[in-house]
Amino acid sequence: MKATARAHPIQGIVKYHGMRDEQRRLPYHDSISVCTAPSNTTTTVAFEPDRSEDSYVVDGEVVDGSGADRIQKVVDEVRERAGVDHRVQVESVNNFQSNIGLGSSASGFAALARAAAEAAGLDLSLPEISTIARLGSASAARAVTGGFSDLHTGLNDEDCRSERLDVPDDFVDDLRIVIAKVPSYKETGHAHSEAADSHMFQARLAHIHAQLAEARDALREGDFERVFETAEHDSLSLAATTMTGPSGWVYWKPDTVEVFDAVRELRSEDDVPVYFSTDTGATVYVNTRAEHADKVEEAIADCGVETDVWEVGGPAHVLDESDALF
Template sequence: MNKVSWQSPSNIALVKYWGKKSGQIPANASISFTLDSCHTRTTVEWEQIEADGAPFHFEIFVDGEEAPDFRPKIETFFQRTAELLPFLPSVRMRIDTSNSFPHSSGIASSASGLSALSLCMGDIALQMGAVDEEGFERFCSILSRLGSGSASRSVYGGLVVWGQHKDIPGSNDSFAIPYPHHVEHVFSTYRDTVLLVEVGQKSVSSTKGHGLMNGHAFAEARFKQAEENMSEMIQHLQTGDLHHFGELVEAEALTLHAMMMTSRPGYMLFRPNTIEILEKVRTFRTEEKVPVHFTLDAGANVHLLYPASAEQKVHTFVEQELKQYCKDGRYIHDSVGGGPKRLTE
């Protein structure tokens, strides 16, 4: 058996993507911090076989246990990527995957999980001659996008853009790119503490949430706003203006959840403890003059973003004030990371 193995991180969007067109094309551009400690490790053991008419042959294991519940998602991924991975019918695979954080809890587990799998599949494609080394990362970003839109951004480290935008040269709806403009150094060591308010399956999946943007009363206004916010974000990243950077990040998070609440049917992923945390963060920032801001993905958990210089104060604040609102007192200290790592030689 041949073996490929990759570790790929999650990411946290600063300007959010919510709503998509057919073919996993985003309705607006987005930008994210790639994380470090929140990652997925995936190993694919594979061998060539005689094609027997079946489109693919695989087993999926999560944390060492066979996981039939994950099979439909992987099958959908392979169906979408079949043209890019023409060798699929003639390989048999065992996929082993594990997360360093909870699945389906508002940390982007699909982003790290599907980018890790895409990197493994890209590695196999490399060995089979279906892609060359030069185009490897872009190829894997395209694969990742077809699995889960935000996964396209996890193929790179640091700040990453996905979706075409007039102010970002090279940006594209089909794949992500490393952010091309000047970024003040403070952002390269930014921290992200993830407060685990809720652990487990979300009541409404992101796939369903994106679908509810079709025909949403505020959809077009939101897409226009996101484009404008991308342009504004470029300025804050260039100047190192932490106040306006954080203000914009918080507005994006609240807008994301406002879109969910005003869908038809509407739904709410905030929990009472989520709101308690947001209020506490705002009070702490005002009283202590610490540049810590919140954001959220499509879930109840809260991400605290802050510069490295504020780390000690924020860690103390989390332990003394916010831990009580976390499920079993759980939280994860993370930071901006360098991107995926190939684990096999």
């Protein structure tokens, strides 16, 4: 009972913030994201009848505390659905830097859920697996279905699951995401738990459904400017909410704002189709078209930050036995 899976992290287009049920990780509203590649997490899961306790290792480090609790929620859900009680060995590796705002928890829990379900012999669709991944991270639900995906809000697994959106192939193929890496360790759990305490939260809820409708329509039409203008505006709205919570979370750094300024200068002075986006972190996603990627990456690198150029990633998928981590 062993399987290995790989999943890609996500960039939020219209991001969720806060959860109505933290135990089941049920967000207040829908959210839309795009998976990014070649960044990925590879995870091997083995249910072993002779093992005496669960073991979780990520990037060579044993995971304990709250991190282990989140992994166990996913593993326990698989055990319950499959009717198995074996202890489990989990090993996971990222090929990109984690905890700087690049969605590593999304790819991590998506790969975990996909591998665990396969190892336990569960025959589930990707939307069904997304409900398992959601228990570790709501964003992971969208990383399961891949591409541009929409996680629906709800009070149960039938409603609160992810689905892949139908987006024109040429739009997907043309998108380039310049990553402006701004190292700044962060965790988002506390910000999510405080979301409803911000005086800006109700204002965000009032307009988020229009943002979601705009993003869905623009994606269906393959309208680059509308999609990523929406993502840029939503990033600012999200930041306003986190900054006005009880703890006053400010994730951005001076380099973050410098990248924002560079993007706006490219757009206004050079007429380059380019938009910035951030999740809850200091790192910036800079969205542009393939023909402008080199020019945009050069401008971002001139801000003194490390860059990568990524594309759209697919759904979480099972790998060959030869790719197992142990």
